[in-house]
Amino acid sequence: MRNPITLDVEFVRHHFPGLNDWAFFENAGGTFVPRSVIDRILRYMTETQVQPGGDYTASILATERIAESQRLMAEMINAAPEEIVIGPSSTMNVYVLSHALRPWFKPGDELVVTNLDHETNIGAWRRLTELGVVIKEWQLDAGTAELEVERLAALLTERTQLVCFTSCSNITGAIHDVRAITRLVHDAGALACVDAVAYAPHRPLDVRALDVDFCIFSTYKLYGPHLAILYGKREHLLEAHGQNHFFIGERDIPLKLNPGGVNHELTAALAGITDYFDTIYGHHFPDKSAERHQRVVDVFELIANHEEVLAARFVDFLNTKSNVRLIGRATADKARRAPIFSFAVAGRDSGELPGRLAKQRVAIRSGHFYAARCIEALDLASQNGVVRASMVHYNTLGEVDRLIARLDEAL
Ligand SMILES: Cc1ncc(COP(=O)(O)O)c(C=O)c1O
Known part of the structure; x- marks a missing residue:
C-alpha cells in the first residue's frame, strides 16, 4: 500500500x-x-582544519568528525564502519579495488562486465587481461536496452571469479534485481561488484540484505560533497591486497585501501547528508525512535x-x-x-x-x-x-x- x-x-x-x-x-x-553539508564543511574548516589523530583539542575534534561521517555513511547503507572506504570518486575507488584484488586472479580466470555500465565498473576490470584474466561481456539487448539475466547465466562458468554490473543504469534508469543477480553469481561461486552510483540518490541501499560483495556510489550525486564510497564485505577487504604505505597493516581496514587517506573536510561533511535525511524524516514522521x-x-x-x-x-x-x-x-x-x-x-x-x-x-x-x-x-x-x-x-x-x-x- x-x-x-x-x-x-x-x-x-x-x-x-x-x-x-x-x-x-x-x-x-x-x-x-543541502545547507547541512555546506555547514559541516564550513565548521570543519573554521574550527578543525588541522591534522587529525593528535592530542590537542582541534585535532581530537577533527578525528571525531571524520569518524562520525564514516559511521553514519555505514549506517545509511547497513554496513559496518570499517567496511566503508571513502575515496575521491567511484572511478578511483574501483581502480584501487581492481589493484587490490590482483593477487586473487590467475591466468584463465574469468571476470564478467556489462556493456550497459558506466565505464567505472568496466575499464579497471578489463585492464586485468594483463594478468591473463579472461573478460566476458554481459551484453545488453540492443532492442530493449535491457540486461537479461539469462544472458548472464549463460556466461557463468566454474572459472568465473567476479561479476560487475549496475543496480541502476545512468542511461536508462532501469533498476535491476541486485539480490537475485547476486544470488545467481554466488551460486556460480563468484563475487558481485555493483555500481550503485545512479541508484543511491533514489532508493535505499542495504548492502547486507543485497548480500553484495562490493558496492560503489558517489556522494556528490547523493546530495553530498564530491567524494565516493566503496563498500566491501569485511572478509574481502581484509583479504584484499593493501594499496597504502608498507607500514599500514593488512588488517588495517579501510585505511589500507585508501592510499593518500581521506579528504578531511569533505569526509566530515558527509554527516551533512544524514543530517538532511534526519530533518526530512523528522518533518514527515512522528516516530522518533526508529533506527537510522x-x-x-x-x-x-x-x-x-x-x-x-x-x-x-x-x-x-x-x-x-x-x-x-x-x-x-x-x-x-x-x-x-x-x-x-x-x-x-x-x-x-x-x-x-x-x-x-x-x-x-x-x-x-x-x-x-x-x-x-x-x-x-x-x-x-x-x-x-x-x-x-x-x-x-x-x-x-x-x-x-x-x-x-x-x-x-x-x-
Ligand atoms: C552509474 C555511474 N557510475 C559511476 C560513475 C562515476 O562516478 P565518479 O565520478 O565518482 O567516478 C558515474 C558518474 O556519472 C555514474 O553515473
Missing part, C-alpha cells in the same frame, strides 16, 4: 541553497547539496513516490512523440526505474537540445555519459549519444511541465 504521507517538496527545496529559477534536470551528473537505516528507508519511500509522479508526467509526454526514441523502459513504475530518462530524436544530433533549453533556464545534457559502450551498442554514437533529463526528489511537477513545454517546442 502506498504510504499516505507525501513528500513536502516545498520543505525539501528550502534546504538546498543552490536551487533557483532554473529547472534543473542534470541530477544524474551531480546533485545540489529505517529512517533512511522511510524517507526514500517518500522520495520514490514523489519521483514516480514526476516520471509519470514525463513518460506520458514522451509517449506522445512519435519522433522520440526513449531508451529503455517506458514506465514510471518506481520499482522498475529511477527518473533518469535518455532519448534520441529521429534525425537530430543529441547535442542540439541542451543549449536550446538552457536559453530558457532548463538544464538537461547530452552525450554518452561515460557509458560509451552502451551508446555504441544502441547504435547512437553517430547521433552524439542521447539527450538525458534526470530528476530527483527536489524537482517539482511544475519544473517537469516546463521541461515538457520547452521540449515540445524544440522537438
Whole structure:
C-alpha cells in the first residue's frame, strides 16, 4: 500500500541553497547539496582544519568528525564502519579495488562486465587481461536496452571469479534485481561488484540484505560533497591486497585501501547528508525512535513516490512523440526505474537540445555519459549519444511541465 504521507517538496527545496529559477534536470551528473553539508564543511574548516589523530583539542575534534561521517555513511547503507572506504570518486575507488584484488586472479580466470555500465565498473576490470584474466561481456539487448539475466547465466562458468554490473543504469534508469543477480553469481561461486552510483540518490541501499560483495556510489550525486564510497564485505577487504604505505597493516581496514587517506573536510561533511535525511524524516514522521537505516528507508519511500509522479508526467509526454526514441523502459513504475530518462530524436544530433533549453533556464545534457559502450551498442554514437533529463526528489511537477513545454517546442 502506498504510504499516505507525501513528500513536502516545498520543505525539501528550502534546504538546498543552490536551487533557483532554473529547472534543473542534470541530477544524474551531480546533485545540489543541502545547507547541512555546506555547514559541516564550513565548521570543519573554521574550527578543525588541522591534522587529525593528535592530542590537542582541534585535532581530537577533527578525528571525531571524520569518524562520525564514516559511521553514519555505514549506517545509511547497513554496513559496518570499517567496511566503508571513502575515496575521491567511484572511478578511483574501483581502480584501487581492481589493484587490490590482483593477487586473487590467475591466468584463465574469468571476470564478467556489462556493456550497459558506466565505464567505472568496466575499464579497471578489463585492464586485468594483463594478468591473463579472461573478460566476458554481459551484453545488453540492443532492442530493449535491457540486461537479461539469462544472458548472464549463460556466461557463468566454474572459472568465473567476479561479476560487475549496475543496480541502476545512468542511461536508462532501469533498476535491476541486485539480490537475485547476486544470488545467481554466488551460486556460480563468484563475487558481485555493483555500481550503485545512479541508484543511491533514489532508493535505499542495504548492502547486507543485497548480500553484495562490493558496492560503489558517489556522494556528490547523493546530495553530498564530491567524494565516493566503496563498500566491501569485511572478509574481502581484509583479504584484499593493501594499496597504502608498507607500514599500514593488512588488517588495517579501510585505511589500507585508501592510499593518500581521506579528504578531511569533505569526509566530515558527509554527516551533512544524514543530517538532511534526519530533518526530512523528522518533518514527515512522528516516530522518533526508529533506527537510522529505517529512517533512511522511510524517507526514500517518500522520495520514490514523489519521483514516480514526476516520471509519470514525463513518460506520458514522451509517449506522445512519435519522433522520440526513449531508451529503455517506458514506465514510471518506481520499482522498475529511477527518473533518469535518455532519448534520441529521429534525425537530430543529441547535442542540439541542451543549449536550446538552457536559453530558457532548463538544464538537461547530452552525450554518452561515460557509458560509451552502451551508446555504441544502441547504435547512437553517430547521433552524439542521447539527450538525458534526470530528476530527483527536489524537482517539482511544475519544473517537469516546463521541461515538457520547452521540449515540445524544440522537438
Ligand atoms: C552509474 C555511474 N557510475 C559511476 C560513475 C562515476 O562516478 P565518479 O565520478 O565518482 O567516478 C558515474 C558518474 O556519472 C555514474 O553515473
